[in-house]
Amino acid sequence: MPELPEVTTIVRILKPKILNKQIESIDVFYRRLILNEDLDNFKNILINSSIDDIFNIGKFIIIKLNNNYRLIVHLRMEGKLFFFENQNDLPERKYSDSCLIKFKDGSYLLYNDTRKFGIFKLESVDEGNSILNNLGIDLFNYNSEQFDKLLKLKNKSSHNVKQFITDQHIILGIGNIYADEILFKTKIAPFKTTKEISDDDFLKLIENAKVILKLAIDNKGSTISTYHPNFNEEGKFQNFLKIYDKKGEKCPVCGDIIEKRFLNSRGTSFCPTCQNIKKTISITGPIGCGKSTVLDIFKNLGFDILSLDTVVHTIYKQKQFIKQTANYFPSIIINEQIDKKTLIEKLKNPAFKKDFQNFLYPKLKDYVNNYLNKNYYKNVVVEVPLLFESNMDSLFSYNIGVISENQENLIKQRDVDYKEKLELNKNILFYKNQHKLDFIIENNGSLDELENKVKDLIRKLHL
Numbered sequence: 001m002p003e004l005p006e007v008t009t010i011v012r013i014l015k016p017k018i019l020n021k022q023i024e025s026i027d028v029f030y031r032r033l034i035l036n037e038d039l040d041n042f043k044n045i046l047i048n049s050s051i052d053d054i055f056n057i058g059k060f061i062i063i064k065l066n067n068n069y070r071l072i073v074h075l076r077m078e079g080k081l082f083f084f085e086n087q088n089d090l091p092e093r094k095y096s097d098s099c100l101i102k103f104k105d106g107s108y109l110l111y112n113d114t115r116k117f118g119i120f121k122l123e124s125v126d127e128g129n130s131i132l133n134n135l136g137i138d139l140f141n142y143n144s145e146q147f148d149k150l151l152k153l154k155n156k157s158s159h160n161v162k163q164f165i166t167d168q169h170i171i172l173g174i175g176n177i178y179a180d181e182i183l184f185k186t187k188i189a190p191f192k193t194t195k196e197i198s199d200d201d202f203l204k205l206i207e208n209a210k211v212i213l214k215l216a217i218d219n220k221g222s223t224i225s226t227y228h229p230n231f232n233e234e235g236k237f238q239n240f241l242k243i244y245d246k247k248g249e250k251c252p253v254c255g256d257i258i259e260k261r262f263l264n265s266r267g268t269s270f271c272p273t274c275q276n277i278k279k280t281i282s283i284t285g286p287i288g289c290g291k292s293t294v295l296d297i298f299k300n301l302g303f304d305i306l307s308l309d310t311v312v313h314t315i316y317k318q319k320q321f322i323k324q325t326a327n328y329f330p331s332i333i334i335n336e337q338i339d340k341k342t343l344i345e346k347l348k349n350p351a352f353k354k355d356f357q358n359f360l361y362p363k364l365k366d367y368v369n370n371y372l373n374k375n376y377y378k379n380v381v382v383e384v385p386l387l388f389e390s391n392m393d394s395l396f397s398y399n400i401g402v403i404s405e406n407q408e409n410l411i412k413q414r415d416v417d418y419k420e421k422l423e424l425n426k427n428i429l430f431y432k433n434q435h436k437l438d439f440i441i442e443n444n445g446s447l448d449e450l451e452n453k454v455k456d457l458i459r460k461l462h463l
């Protein structure tokens with residue numbers, strides 16, 4: 001998605017090419033691109049007008065005309081504007097081409113959008129109901145009154161800081177990539193609420209935002225998957241990215257390992273040490289190896305703990321979850337609740353089991369992800385029996401496996417249906433993925449020995 005630096009670059013490239021040019025004709029290939037209701041009127045106003053100026057406010061591109069109108073363009077996900085000197089340069093029309101403007105000198109401006117989310121809106125310059133109303137503060141052009149308002153908003157808001165600075169109604173032009181970079185440079189945890197951030201730190205954050213956005217603009221933005229500033233040109237800012245999408249790499253400042261979780265549904269990369277975010281641990285392993293005992297030891301040593309069993313119980317009671325389950329698996333809903341007996345019966349069918357797990361696991365993962373975000377200032381230990389099945393291994397700083405030679409005996413002592421449990425144990429992905437774990441605790445001795453092993457690990461990890 002083009003962010004402010006990319007949009008600014010596009011405007012800079014286009015400006016010398018289209019300034020003062022007079023529009024001869026417009027072809028609209030995708031009607032929904034144009035927000036104006038009357039397409040003929042839209043065309044009539046544009047045809048014969050000439051371009052007085054082109055600039056951007058945040059991610060909005062404003063093409064100012066000489067007839068008191070302005071054409072506002074938002075590229076959204078994958079919109080692109082291309083300029084062609086003459087008809088010979090014009091490529092063959094593609095399905096993704098949405099609009100073509102021809103100038104009187106024979107040159108063209110083509111709008112192409114594979115996702116078709118972009119918009120064009122033609123407005124009179126004194127339109128009261130402009131789509132540019134209620135936009136956030138422009139970091140490169142604001143007055144003290146606007147800034148005071150921003151500070152007040154910051155002190156009132158209970159949103160996390162990343163959500164706050166990427167809200168285009170609050171601050172213009174900071175998107176996902178640059179938000180991660182700005183927060184890293186300012187050493188602020190993205191999960192913190194803005195209220196918790198001092199005014200001084202927030203001022204630093206704003207200064208860093210300006211520095212990073214300016215550097216990105218000077219380097220023509222970042223070339224990332226879908227965005228290219230020009231046909232034959234690449235953005236260079238990706239070479240300056242320090243944290244964005246660098247999960248598993250070493251932090252360039254302190255050498256700690258960069259982590260990534262989801263925040264407001266956007267991938268969010270951070271350095272635990274620089275941004276003061278506590279480490280997280282998963283405990284996994286087959287049934288009957290002592291995972292819960294290890295979790296209890298962590299708890300007694302003062303760690304915050306969470307067990308996936310608890311998460312499952314919580315989720316099963318959520319109205320939203322019951323509603324979704326009723327949609328996909330109506331047979332397990334009785335009296336508007338999940339009927340556990342029926343569910344257990346149904347899970348014996350491998351096809352049902354797979355289907356249900358595909359439905360359930362992403363929700364468990366979201367829950368755990370959000371729990372870790374909310375408790376970013378605590379060392380959290382989570383017992384996740386089916387860590388690899390649920391793809392949760394990517395969430396934690398460290399994944400720890402617990403294995404035991406006494407597994408079978410433990411299960412036999414504990415469970416009446418032990419044969420089933422032993423069978424289940426054979427099929428878990430744990431064994432195939434054991435090499436991906438950061439540590440293995442062998443639980444073959446006494447409780448004291450196990451406790452000492454956990455304490456050793458805590459020391460080794462500097463927790």
Ligand SMILES: [Zn+2]
Binds near residue numbers: 256275
């Ligand atoms: Zn660091």
